[in-house]
Amino acid sequence: MLEILSPAGSPEGVIAAVQNGADAVYVGFGDFNARKNAKNFTAEEFRKAAEYCRARGVKVYVTLNTLVSDRELPAVAEQAKVACRYGADAFIVQDLGVMRALKQAVPEVPIHASTQMTVHNLEGVKLAAAMGFSRVVLARELSRSEIAYICKYAPIETEVFAHGALCMSYSGQCYMSAVIGRRSGNRGLCAQPCRLNYAASGHDAEYLLSLKDNCLIEFVEEIERLGVACVKIEGRMRRAEYAAVVTGIYSRAIKDKKSPSLDDMRALKSAFSRQGFTTGYYLDQKGPDMFGVREEESKSDQVIFATARKNYLNGEFQRIPVRFAGMIRRGEPAKMAAVDDKGNNAVTQGPTPEPAFHKEITSTMLQTQLHKTGGTPFCCIGVKSEVESGLSLPTSAINEMRRDLLAELLEKRKDLPPRREGEFSPGYRLLNREDKPIMTVSVMKISQLSKELAAMKPRILYIPVEELKKDRTGLEPFLEDSDISIVARLPRIIFDSEKKEVTALLESARELGVKEALIGNVGHLQYVKGLGFEARGDFGLNIYNSQSLRVMKDLGLLSATLSFELRMEQIADMSKCIDTELIIYGRLPLMLTENCIIKNSTGVCTCDNFSGLLDRQGASFPVVQEYKCRNVVLNSKKLFLADKRAATSSAGLWAERLMFTTENAHECAAVMKRYLGQGDYEPGTFTRGLYFRGVE
Incomplete structure (x- = not known):
């Protein structure tokens, strides 16, 4: 049941x-x-x-x-x-x-x-x-x-x-x-901003x-x-x-x-x-x-x-099955026993029955009284009785014996068998790596790529697996550069009914020479490995401590992206048994939705022409399409840390990622140039994220 x-x-x-x-x-x-x-x-x-x-x-x-x-x-x-x-x-x-x-x-x-x-x-x-x-x-x-x-x-x-x-x-x-x-749902303090009012695309929805x-x-x-x-x-x-x-x-x-x-x-x-x-x-x-x-x-x-x-x-839900046995004999104290569904048993005895002058007790009468378990969590499912004829026993005595039996059973059910305990051991702490983190880039569209971006040689380019099957012209400079690895980024949600299509996309990516996949869910690990790809872990895995990194290593991941809800002190303090990556630029993803916000608000699919959500203060949160018309709500401000590289680069990271979402190709190149110390790009409005202030 x-x-x-x-x-x-x-x-x-x-x-x-x-x-x-x-x-x-x-x-x-x-x-x-x-x-x-x-x-x-x-x-x-x-x-x-x-x-x-x-x-x-x-x-x-x-x-x-x-x-x-x-x-x-x-x-x-x-x-x-x-x-x-x-x-x-x-x-x-x-x-x-x-x-x-x-x-x-x-x-x-x-x-x-x-x-x-x-x-x-x-x-x-x-x-x-x-x-x-x-x-x-x-x-x-x-x-x-x-x-x-x-x-x-x-x-x-x-x-x-x-x-x-x-x-x-x-x-x-x-x-x-x-x-x-700063009130993290993943840390138990969600402020439920989703319950507030939002407008979209000029509509009053x-x-x-x-x-x-x-x-x-x-x-x-x-x-x-x-x-x-x-x-x-x-x-x-x-x-x-x-x-x-x-x-x-x-x-x-x-x-x-x-x-x-x-x-x-x-x-x-x-x-x-x-x-x-x-x-x-x-x-x-x-x-x-x-x-x-x-x-x-x-x-x-x-x-x-x-x-x-x-x-x-003022009541008791009767759920525990109990069986009774009663024996009433001439010249002996009345005896009763009970056993519950877990094998707990109780035995009691009452007064000695007297000869019946008016009304003698029968097996039926005894069973009737023992079935009256109301006010307790027990329900009687059977009574065995042995009652000699011609005897009398007060109903009050039977009721008291029944109550004693059930009270004893209830106490016995509270007993807890001992269970083995051990000691949590975090293991030895690995020293942070001292070499400078490599630079990685993720995009949502091939159209965000350019020869200029490729010339700056990001070590890894993460690109949605579905984009790899489209016009690959913009991808050619990255494919031709042996110093750049192209990694297929999988959607964070892949239903079982969608795996056949995603398999075809991965096989198409493999034809381009792609050998690795970026996954944001544990349900995709064995899936990509079964297709011959190595796996890297994305932010959706919510890696928040050194022990999670150990699990990622045990599962065979090449690298893991740390949670962007961590503070820099926590990141630096982590024992990194596996290559770790941190997002240091971009519109952070706020929500991943199964319901299409765009279609719900406009009535039509206008993924490439949607201005986003407006909150009560007028802040605009871009909404972009995810695989299979799912949506990602992005932050209204871009994370910008180009002038904080000293802090991020000294935290023992393997890689730092520039995450491009709503930027065009020119902006992507300008951002990377600034992070390489070669330009002066700065967003109009930006945030430092949670790395320097943390969450509650």
């Missing part, structure tokens, strides 16, 4: 979810989770919550799903140990360096790959399994056909977001809050980045048939009553096979919605109908919440 995973942003949230049928809850413990502003658990609160859940057969997953710096990793390992001792059933992780640390510190606790790892194809799931993950939370943008294909061949469990907020960007690939406000909440309640049976192991309800930042209402409706739909009624749908909308819900990604029906904004809470919503709270604070 599908596991229902519910949010618990507070201790009361745990009760709300558990008492409405959740099979598992996910909680934030400590400082390293993607909802730092939720009421995350202290150690003692977590211990009590884990014990409460364990007694009721509910699993507890701990979110450690943020990017973590080298200096923070020891604290993460220690927090994981505490959570392990108190009964964490799994850790949800984004950062591959954290994954590596947990494998050392708490080797017996399963690890789930967070949706922030942006796993969206079968190869990504397979690689996650090879790295030691036991479950993958799939990208929310997948359609049911893509999910079905993955589940058919997946070697580990898959989890799907079924209900709750949808980010406009692919999770893990959104840097908007970090770059424009509003809230172009604010998606409605997902709601797949009508498809849970189908999702189970696809082979999905777990459906997740989003909402740790929301109130406990929200978790109660939504979990209860999904529980009835999954466990009782009860289709949602009109009242259920109204209750879901009252609990939280943004002008209704969407099934757009699941049904592969993307478009403007998927967008909406939060509505004001009504009095009827408050009534629903009050009722939900009263119910979960």
Whole structure:
């Protein structure tokens, strides 16, 4: 049966979810989770919550799903140990360096790959399994056909977001809050700039980045048939009553096979919605109908919440099967025993029965009383009894014995078997390289290339793989220069249904002599290697610490691009076991979207004639086409560090990259000339990025 995973942003949230049928809850413990502003658990609160859940057969997953710096990793390992001792059933992780640390510190606790790892194809799931993950939370943008294909061949469990907020960007690939406000979504402090109003291309379209909440309640049976192991309800930042209402409706739909009624749908909308819900990604029906904004809470919503709270604070969801045995014999104390689904057993005895003068006790009467487990998490599934005739035993005595048995079982269920722990070891620190970083260049279009740029000899030219099949005239000077390596840049998203086309593009690139590919997702590594290409890692891998670099080396990458959310001090401090690269110029990518912003706002595909998004302050954010009509939202200001080369060049880097997006060929050449110290180019407005100020 599908596991229902519910949010618990507070201790009361745990009760709300558990008492409405959740099979598992996910909680934030400590400082390293993607909802730092939720009421995350202290150690003692977590211990009590884990014990409460364990007694009721509910699993507890701990979110450690943020990017973590080298200096923070020891604290993460220690927090994981505490959570392990108190009964964490799994850790949800984004950062591959954290994954590596947990494998050392708490080797017996399963690890789930967070949706922030942006796993969206079968190869990504397979690689996650090879790295030691036991479950993958799939990208929310997948359609049911893509999910079905993955589940058919997946070697580990898959989890799907079924209900709750949808980010406009692919999770893990959104840097908007970090770059424009220093509040990093990848570090757990997203300020949700996507929920603000934006205009586009002279149109008055509003809230172009604010998606409605997902709601797949009508498809849970189908999702189970696809082979999905777990459906997740989003909402740790929301109130406990929200978790109660939504979990209860999904529980009835999954466990009782009860289709949602009109009242259920109204209750879901009252609990939280943004002008209704969407099934757009699941049904592969993307478009403007998927967008909406939060509505004001009504009095009827408050009534629903009050009722939900009263119910979960005053009831017990009966989920634990228990069997009883009773023996009532003349001249002996009454004896009873109980055993639960985990083999825990309890035995008790009561008063000696007396001869019956009015009403004798029968096996049927005894069974009736033992089935009355209301107010406890137990449900009786069977009673064996031996009752001699002609005897009387007070009902109150039977009830007291039943209560004693269930109380003892509940205590025994809280016990936690010891689990092995280890020590996190960061390993020896490698000295930074002292030679000057090489210069690399990435472009979006062949039209951005020129003989002048080629003459400046960038060591590597990254170019989208789909561009390599177009008119190659501008590429000729780079192909003819043996000192320049051309690397095919893969899109960050490649669905399984798109691999055949991308394979053809890579084979075409190989005919040009291209031998390497730049990848921004773990799901593309074995794919390109299987086609005979060497792989380099792009910024989409979110490399934030030395341990992640070790993972990249173990996976066989030639190089890795560091996260542009790092500070220069952190970059210099990293132990670089693999060639590392840093983006030092360009419009940083803020979002990667499955929904086409351009078509949604204009009604037509005008990728080459779109002025971008305008925020409330009048800042313009260019929107460019990604592979298969996906979009990338770019920063309004260009990253410019030509006058800061002393700092970047002394950080032990292998390469520094100029990332060209909206520039024409003349601008590209002018920028590189300035970075080589030969020109005076400077953008009209620019930013230093996060390298000198960092993120929260």
